[in-house]
Amino acid sequence: MRRISRLRRPSGLPVPAAASRSSIAPQCPQATALFSSSSQTTIPSSSRRPTSTTLRQLPTLGRFYSSEKDPIPQSLSEGTTSEPIPTADEANWEDVPADPSQLQQIYVPPPKYTYATRPDEVSDPSYTPAATFDGLETVGGLGNWWDQQHWSKVGNFMGFKPRTKVTNPLLLEASVRRAVVEAFALRQAGREDDLTGVWPVGGQEELQRTMELDVQCAEDGVPSINGDISAIVDGLQWNDEVATEASAPPSPAVKGSVFSSEDILKFKEAWTGRWKYTSLVDPRFRFAVTKRIFQLTGHLVPDHQLSGIADVQTLLHLVQKPPKPNTLTEEIQKRRQDLVQLPNVSIATKRVTRGDKEKALGRFKLIEEELKKRDLPVQGHGGARKNREMQILQGGM
Amino acid sequence: MASKGVRGLNEAMRSLSLSSQTCREAASHRIPSSTFTRSMATEAPLPTIETTADTTPAAGSLWRPATTVPLTIFNFPSFEPQRLESWSSKHLNLPLRRDILHHAVVYEGDNTRQGTASSKTRYEVAGSHRKMAPQKGTGRARVGDRQSPIRRGGGKTFGPKPRDFGTKITRKMYDLAWRTALSYRYRRGELVVCQDGMELPLPDAFEAMVARGDLPQDELRRSFKAKWLTQVLETNQWGRANGRSTFITGDRRQNLFEALDLVPKQGRALGLGMVDVKDLLETGRIIIERSALKEMLKQHQSDLVSSVFVTNAALPRRPQSGQILVE
Known part of the structure; x- marks a missing residue:
């Protein structure tokens, strides 16, 4: 049997942080400590707390894979409510204590076994063996050790897609538009290799940036963007320098509320319908867009439907289709x-x-x-x- | 009924009118000079269809089914789409044939039967063959030996004997069933193909703890793996809430198989050699390594690939799968 070479890692990741951004990164910001790379083999133990250098990398890592408190799914689950919801960045900042000394170990092992002296070897003459269970140390029962407080939340597994699917159609449309704009911006910037790589999830700022842009589409389906795309392109780059800068608490602008349906509706009024005719015939471009949509909304376009997607409108229709109800009762209700x-x-x-x-x-x-x-x-x-x-x-x- | 009566009456009237005519007139009615048959119905002019080379649609405008289908290759635990490949429609997009799948599953079931059920006949039951009572004079019924099937403790007349329940199926049909099952999963979006070397990575912090000897109890290590795997599956919506998953790899992957054995409610893991058509049809989705899928298709394409070496280039070539579209 011919040996098939393993797939390469997604391109576009800077080399030094590649290990920390491995696909199995737990959601913890201290992923560097969890999954040691060649450069960083720090393993947090009870005696040794993570240093502030690991803390400094929090914002980037928090942005890599959406955290449990993902901004988009949350706002989607709210549906039409316009309540301010903390963003991912904010949530991450709240999760992680500002003081490095407060950082706990991610997985806490049970204490080491201690052995009591045998009753016949006790030198104390007043010693009498216990007759009842009360007051004795308990032994055993480690079956649910990890279900208790010994597994920090930051040690949870984090995948590529968000934990909850986005179902709000407006937010879905905004996400599809964002994916198209970002993919096109990357192509414009000449970063063709990054098109299939992993991009940072970003926050509300990034979403707003793409919503503000005016996207037009020619007759042949080639989009054109009126506006500055450099900020978008920068946002799609893994940037360690940015991370160190952002070690300061995020600005209040970032900490603002997520977009509600009304906000998106306001943006949507400015959009012309032409952007939906953007061609997705190019498989590379289509792959980038569908991958980004999967990352942002959790909607995976099935493989057998890929060839039927010629433009954004078809894709949007596919993504916005409400999920099939599980039961007849559900459907009727x-x-x-x-x-x-x-x-x-x-x-x-x-x-x-x-x-x-x-x-x-x-x-x-x-x-x-x-x-x-x-x-x-x-x-x-x-x-x-x-x-x-x-x-x-x-x-x- | 009424219409039938009216029809009968009409026919009677018609025959009456025919018979009332003279023979010559009748003959002219019956045998028309132009054509030798004539129907009673009103004749419509024949449609003038001209089949010429000009009217056949051009070769390009004819709809032809796609010969390849796209297939996304994912990163294993993260579920990140990594590349797009093109696979043959004859491998992954066959029409659903429930009958063929049924044949294959029944064939597998038959051949899985152990067939070791066995009972003793009167000739195998141990004991003396002495006549239990004299033939006459006791006032009781006639009895032979105590192994008789009508006695308690006697042999079984038509009991089960070890046998082979196995049935046969055409190799080509079985291979077709195999690919039909995969195609069915593919079309339903339940075939997740992951990159080669699919294995469950454990957090480095855990590995370090094990190396340091912080977790001397096997129980702790196992429960950690179980929880970690459950998290992976729940995050990717592959777990119990989503109908379990079947993981198929080329060979045994220690972490993955061990962890899945600990949480059988979340899914199951199979080596390539252990997979059947039935396994492909069970659970919510199939998560398979790319090389394993390739090998599986290679082993099950006897109806597509000739076993005879043919040099004629004009003959259809064997289906090609695994070309990279986007990477």
Whole structure:
């Protein structure tokens, strides 16, 4: 069998921080300490706390993969509410104590075993062995050690996609637009190699920047952007210098609220519909856009639908399609409210059984009473078997 | 009924009118001079269809099914799309044939049956073959030996004997079923192909703790791996809440297989040699290593690839899979 070479790492990552940005990076900002690279083999232990150098890298790493408190999914889950929600950056800053000495170990092992002196070797003559359990140290029971407080939140696994899918259609549209703008900006800047790499998730600032831009599209589907794309291109670069600069707490602008549906609607009024005709025929460009959408919203375009995507409109339609309801009840409650409103129709989430009918009539209380009086099971048949005699009489065994 | 009656009446009237004519007139009715048959229905002019070379659509405008389909290769634990490849439609986009899948699954089930059930006949039951009672004079029924099937402790007349339940299936059909199962998964978006060397990486902090000897208890190490894997699967929506996943790798990967054995409710791991068509149809999705998928298709394309060496270039070539589209 021919050996197939392993896939290369995503391009566009600066070499020194590559290990810390490995795809299995836990969400912790101290990922450098968790996944040691050749340059940084710091392993936090109880005796040795992470130094401020690791702390200094927090903002970049916080931006790499969306954290648990991802900005976009949160605002999506709010739907139409316009409440300010903390951004990812803010959340990360709150998660991580400002003082490095407060940084705890990510995974705390149990204390070492200590061995008590054997009762026959105790020199103290007044020693009497315990007769009851009270006051003794407990031993064993480490099965759920990691479920308790010994697994810091920052040690959790973080993947490429956000934890929750974006379902707000407006936010989805904004994300698709952002993906198209960013991919096009990279192409304009000549960074063709970075097109398939991993880009920083960014925050609200980046989203706003792409929403403010005016995107036009020619007849042949080639987009054109009126505005400054250099800021966008910079935002798509892993920049360690920026990280050290940003070791200061983020500016209040960044800490502002996420975009609500109203905000996006305001931006959307300024957009012309032409941008949706941007061609996605080029597989490289399409790959970059769909990958970015997956990273931002959690919507993965299935492979077999890829070839059908010729422009952004098709892609948007695909992404915005609401998820299929899991149950019929769910579907009726969500989409067929007209059925629920019918006066002569009642809808039950489960099968209506004999007991339900009795309960609706108010007769079940009496039945229950009588059953209890006779010491019979109220629910079920109490493990009584089927009539075996009848089966034998009918010729079965 | 009424219409039938009316029709019958009409026919009767028609025959009456025919018979009332003279023979010569009738003959002219029956045998038209121009054509030798004539239907009772109104005749419509034949459509003039001209099939010439000009009217056939150009070769380019004909719709042809795509010969290749795109396939995304992901990074394993992070689920990051890393590149796009083109795979043959004959490998990953076959139409669903439930009948073929059924045949294959039944064939596998038959061949998996152990078939070791066994019971003793009267000739195998141990004991003396002495006649239990005299033939006559006891006033009781006639009895033979105590191994008789009608006696308690006797042999079983038509009991099970070890046998082979295995059935046969055409090799080409089985291979087609294999690719049909993969195609079905592909079209449903349930085929996640990951890069080679798929293995569950553990955090360095944990490895360091193990190396330092902070976790002497095996229980602790195992529960860590279980929790870590559960987190990976839940983050990627591959876990129990999403219908479990089947992981297929070329050979055994220590961390991945060990961790999945600890949390069987989240998914299962299989080496390439252990996979069946049935396994491909079970659980929420198949997460397979690229090389394993390639090897799997290589082993199951007997209906596509001739076993005879042919040098004729005009013949259709074997399907090509795995060309890189975007990297």
